[in-house]
Every structure is written in C-alpha cells, then in structure tokens.
Amino acid sequence: MASVSSRPTIVWFRQDLRLQDNPALAAAVARSGAVVPVFILDDAAEGRWPLGGAARWWLHHSLAALDESLRERGSRLVLARGESGTVLRELIKTTGADAVYWSRRYEPAVIARDKDLKTGLGVEAKSFNAALLFEPHTVQTKAGGPFQVFTPFWKHCLSLKVEEPVRLSLRTLPAPETWPRSLVLPELALLPKIAWDAGFTKVWEPGEAGAQKRLKQFIASAMEDYGEQRNRPDVDGTSALSPYLHFGDLGPRQVWAAVKASAKGSGIFPPSRGAQVFLSEVGWREFAHHLLFHFPHTPEAPLRTEFGAFPWRTDSKQLRAWQKGQTGYPIVDAGMRQLWMTGWMHNRVRMIVASFLVKHLRISWQAGADWFWDTLVDADLASNTLGWQWTAGCGADAAPYFRIFNPxxxxxxxxxxxxxxxxxxxxxxxxxxxxxxxxxxxxLHALAAAGVVLGRDYPQPIVDHGAARAAALDALKSLKQTSP
Structure with a gap:
C-alpha cells in the first residue's frame, strides 16, 4: 500500500504511457495529494541503446495522446529533457513532492540508473510492475536459476497467477496549485527532420485509445484463426500490438484479461487454439525480458560464447542492399521495404530477412539488430536481442545455425x-x-509481359542461394573445429 500524504506525488512515466492498469499512477492517487505526471527524455540513461528514429516517432505521438488524456481530467504531462536524477530533484524542490513513483524497466543500463535513484532522491521512491505478467526475478527453474528454453519457461508461467489489471476511475486527477515548468512536445525533437514517416501515420494510432481499439479488433476478427493465419504476411492475421506493449500504451495484463473476457462465460480458457497460440506469443515477450534480465550482456554478445569466434563477413554493399530491400529475393525485399515504410514487419518475414542476413550473407546478427533498432516502431531491447540471437543460432532456445531458410x-x-x-x-x-x-x-516473355528487365527494374539476386547455403554450413563447420 502507498503511504497517505497530502503532499504531491510525482508519477514518472517511462514505458507505461497509459492511465489504466498503471499501478504507479494508482498508488499516487491513493496518497490523496496532488499528482504531477512527468516524462523525461534521458538518452544517456539508455546506455548504448538510445531510442532509434522510428521509436522516437511513436513516442512523440504516444506522449501527445497521454497528455490529451490527462488534460481531459484536469491534469497535464510535464515534459523535460536531461539527466533523470537532476530533473526529478528539481521537480521535488519546485513542487514540494515527497514521493516519486514509476514503473519498472528491465534493460541493464536502466536498472542500474533506477537503483541509484531509489537511494539518492531523498524522498520516497517506489517502483511497480506495469510491463510484464511475471517479473524476471520471480520465475525460476527447480534448481533456482533462470530458464533458457521457452517451453518449460512458459509451462511454469502458466502455473502462476496472472494479476488482474489495475482499474482506475479517473474523471479528474488532483492537480498541483502551480504547475512546474514544462517543455512543449516539439522541443523534445522526436520527429524526423526529413519526412520519411508519411507511411507511419497511415498505419498506426499510437496511444492508449489506439491500443484498445487494435486489441478489440484483433480479438473480434483475427484471434480465433491466429494459429493458422499468423504466418501469412499477405493477410491481417497478427495482433500488431508489439509497439503498444513496448511503450506501455497497453499492458500485458490487459491483453490477458481481454482474451479471458472473450470466453464469454464458457469457462474455457484460453477460449480457442488461436487464443492459446496468441498468448504463447505474449509468453515469448516475457521470455525475452527474462533472458535480458538474467543475461544482460546479450544485446552485444552471444549467449552461446562459442559464437564469439564465428567468421562473420563485412560487406557494406550487401548490407546496404539488404537494408534497402534490393537483394533480388522478393520476400526479403518486401519485408525490408515494409519495415522502412511502416516501421514494422510481419513476424514470419522478420525471421526470413534475419536468416538471409546472417546465413546467406553471413553478416553479423549485431548489424541486423542495429538496423531493426533504428527502423522498428516496436524496437524493444529484450525482444530484438532474442529474435536476432535465435535466428543466428547463438542464443537461448535458438534455431540451429544449420537451419537456413530458403526464401x-x-x-x-x-x-x-x-x-x-x-x-x-x-x-x-x-x-x-x-x-x-x-x-x-x-x-523472357513472362518478364516482358510484366514489364520487368532484371538488373534494371529489379535486381538480380546478390548471392546464389545454393552457394550461400554451402558457405554458411562451411562457416559453421569451421566454428565447431575451433571450439574447445
């Protein structure tokens, strides 16, 4: 329980950009004093992983939506840029707040920063879980260690209780007598200077309302067939909730509760095979955070240490062709262009394009992870690391390196x-x-009828599939020969 106080409470929004199912906000309201919502852009605190361009676009619009929701309730979002501790101490001083509440994050650099703040702010500093069903430190094997294989991890998770979402009735939010100084949103400079984001606005509605709309739409129209349709990029068969979950426009407890509610009193949960498969994908997100928490070196280095000696190639021309969707392999190029135009890529195609980079081109998974980090609106350090290490065969529960997708x-x-x-x-x-x-x-007649001249209108393949596959397998053999 939060302590009761008539003094203001600062609610530090981070990746929990919503009002409902926000335990930090609920605890602040329960203290009875004024609530000062604040967001701080602190790129330095992210270590090597400050927000990429696409994620910054999402953040801008999600912050705008949160501020609008707060203003509808007589409040507002205070915006600041700088070192988090410095900003928070100044806000404590100017508002007279005696508590700062926030939602936990699990990236290594952020964990270290937050630990220091809890002891260094000079007021009550308390964090809450808003991002996960099961926090990493609460899930252990029988031996007391972390899981490294998904199936037993998720089986164990399913034996645990999922907490209900925290619900708030918020017609008004207690405001301070005087609001502290705030930047205006454009001063955070989150939007691109060159308008490469035109396609984003056609696809996405960032914010809590957009998240709820997408969740309801998915459950009503696509969840039942999710098990069969999720691998089909030519249909709208996935939830596309990943950016909403990353930025906290939506919480996983809300997803779980909505799926449970869709059973409509049948008593069967999950209500369909599609729902079961969908919730297991939520489970993979949990697994990704579990791994990042327990193995914090993995965004930069392979979990399987022998892959540190893998003979990766450096080829800037081929890397650029992959980034631009000009490899000559249509399914790969379609995925990379979808990514550039919308900030998102279908999950099956993510696996195909990643496999092509690390196996056909033998360019390191870190290069792919860096590109995804800058171009995905759902760029999440835990999920990005898990996905790329899975494809490269060097992570937990990874696909074996010799599994090479034929595009x-x-x-x-x-x-x-x-x-x-x-x-x-x-x-x-x-x-x-x-x-x-x-x-x-x-x-030639089919190409002519389609108006295509290969090498002019569309590139020839930049590598031969058979030769690239053989070279990848040879590289794997050399790794095994050098392993102790």
Missing part, C-alpha cells in the same frame, strides 16, 4: 499468391504467381 520456399508457402510481394515490391506486381518469388526463373 523462395518460404515465399511460396506463406505468400502463395504473391499478394505481399506485389504490395511492397510493385515492380514485380504483374509477374505470374509461379515466378513472383523467383523472378530470375521466369521466361
């Missing part, structure tokens, strides 16, 4: 009519489906 077969299986490729690689739109994933195999 032609992956395209034919999961985008059988080529609708996804036609959308994002429009220069190939008129090719017949049988050649859409391998245009170099199309006869």
């Amino acid at each position: 032609m077969l992956q395209g034919a299986k999961f985008d059988p009519d080529g609708a996804y490729v036609r959308r994002w690689v429009p220069e190939l739109a008129k090719l017949p489906a049988e050649f859409i994933h391998c245009p170099w195999e199309a006869p």
Whole structure:
C-alpha cells in the first residue's frame, strides 16, 4: 500500500504511457495529494541503446495522446529533457513532492540508473510492475536459476497467477496549485527532420485509445484463426500490438484479461487454439525480458560464447542492399521495404530477412539488430536481442545455425499468391504467381509481359542461394573445429 500524504506525488512515466492498469499512477492517487505526471527524455540513461528514429516517432505521438488524456481530467504531462536524477530533484524542490513513483524497466543500463535513484532522491521512491505478467526475478527453474528454453519457461508461467489489471476511475486527477515548468512536445525533437514517416501515420494510432481499439479488433476478427493465419504476411492475421506493449500504451495484463473476457462465460480458457497460440506469443515477450534480465550482456554478445569466434563477413554493399530491400529475393525485399515504410514487419518475414542476413550473407546478427533498432516502431531491447540471437543460432532456445531458410520456399508457402510481394515490391506486381518469388526463373516473355528487365527494374539476386547455403554450413563447420 502507498503511504497517505497530502503532499504531491510525482508519477514518472517511462514505458507505461497509459492511465489504466498503471499501478504507479494508482498508488499516487491513493496518497490523496496532488499528482504531477512527468516524462523525461534521458538518452544517456539508455546506455548504448538510445531510442532509434522510428521509436522516437511513436513516442512523440504516444506522449501527445497521454497528455490529451490527462488534460481531459484536469491534469497535464510535464515534459523535460536531461539527466533523470537532476530533473526529478528539481521537480521535488519546485513542487514540494515527497514521493516519486514509476514503473519498472528491465534493460541493464536502466536498472542500474533506477537503483541509484531509489537511494539518492531523498524522498520516497517506489517502483511497480506495469510491463510484464511475471517479473524476471520471480520465475525460476527447480534448481533456482533462470530458464533458457521457452517451453518449460512458459509451462511454469502458466502455473502462476496472472494479476488482474489495475482499474482506475479517473474523471479528474488532483492537480498541483502551480504547475512546474514544462517543455512543449516539439522541443523534445522526436520527429524526423526529413519526412520519411508519411507511411507511419497511415498505419498506426499510437496511444492508449489506439491500443484498445487494435486489441478489440484483433480479438473480434483475427484471434480465433491466429494459429493458422499468423504466418501469412499477405493477410491481417497478427495482433500488431508489439509497439503498444513496448511503450506501455497497453499492458500485458490487459491483453490477458481481454482474451479471458472473450470466453464469454464458457469457462474455457484460453477460449480457442488461436487464443492459446496468441498468448504463447505474449509468453515469448516475457521470455525475452527474462533472458535480458538474467543475461544482460546479450544485446552485444552471444549467449552461446562459442559464437564469439564465428567468421562473420563485412560487406557494406550487401548490407546496404539488404537494408534497402534490393537483394533480388522478393520476400526479403518486401519485408525490408515494409519495415522502412511502416516501421514494422510481419513476424514470419522478420525471421526470413534475419536468416538471409546472417546465413546467406553471413553478416553479423549485431548489424541486423542495429538496423531493426533504428527502423522498428516496436524496437524493444529484450525482444530484438532474442529474435536476432535465435535466428543466428547463438542464443537461448535458438534455431540451429544449420537451419537456413530458403526464401523462395518460404515465399511460396506463406505468400502463395504473391499478394505481399506485389504490395511492397510493385515492380514485380504483374509477374505470374509461379515466378513472383523467383523472378530470375521466369521466361523472357513472362518478364516482358510484366514489364520487368532484371538488373534494371529489379535486381538480380546478390548471392546464389545454393552457394550461400554451402558457405554458411562451411562457416559453421569451421566454428565447431575451433571450439574447445
């Protein structure tokens, strides 16, 4: 229970940009005094991982939505930039606050910063869980250590109780007599100077209202078939909730409760196989944070230490072709262009493009992780690290390195009519489906009818699949030979 006080409480918003299911805000309201909501842009506190460009775009709009919600309740969001401790101490001084509440984060640099603040602010400093179903330190193997395989991790989690979302009735929020000085949102300079974000606004509605809308839409129209449709990038079969969860526009307890409510009194939970598979994907997010918490070196180094000696290649030209969606492999290029245009990529395609980078091109997973970090609106250090180490075969519960996705077969299986490729690689739109994933195999008359000259309108493959696969397997053999 929060202590009761008539003095103001500072609620430090971070990646919990919502009013509902926000335990820090609820605890502040319970203290009876004024509530001072604040957001501090402190890039230095993120260590090597300050927000990338796409994530900054999302943050701008999510902050705007949060401020609007607060103003509807007679409050507002105080914005600041700088070292978090310095800003908070100044706010404590100017507002007379005797407590600072916030929601916990689990990145190594942030954990270290928050630990110092808890003892250094000079007032009550308390953190709460708003981001996870199960906090990393509460989930252990029978031996008392961290899990490194997903299935037993999630099986154990399912034996634990999921707390209900914290619900607040907030028609008004107690405001201080005088508001402290605040920046205006544009002063945070989160939006790009060059307007590369035009496609983002067509796809996304950041903020708590947008998150709830997307969650309800997914449960009503796509969750039942999620188990079958989630691998199909040509249909709207995924939840696309990842950026909302990352920035805390939505909490995982809210997702769990909404899925549970969809059972509508049947007593069956999860209510369908689709719901079960969907919740297991929420479980992978939990697993990612579990791993990052227990193995904080993994954003930069492989969990499997032998991969530190893997013979990665450096090829700036091929890396750039991959980044720009100009590899000559349509399913890969479609994914990379979707990423650039929308700040998001379908999960199946993320695996395909990642496999292509680390196995066909043998460019390090760190280079891929860096690119995703800058271009994804849902760039999350835990999930990004897990995904790339999984693909590279060097992480927990990873796909073996010798599992090399064939981009032609992956395209034919999961985008059988080529609708996804036609959308994002429009220069190939008129090719017949049988050649859409391998245009170099199309006869000249088919290419001519589609208006395609390979090497002019669309690139030839930058590597040969068979040769690249053989080279990747040889590299793996050399790693095994050098391992102790």
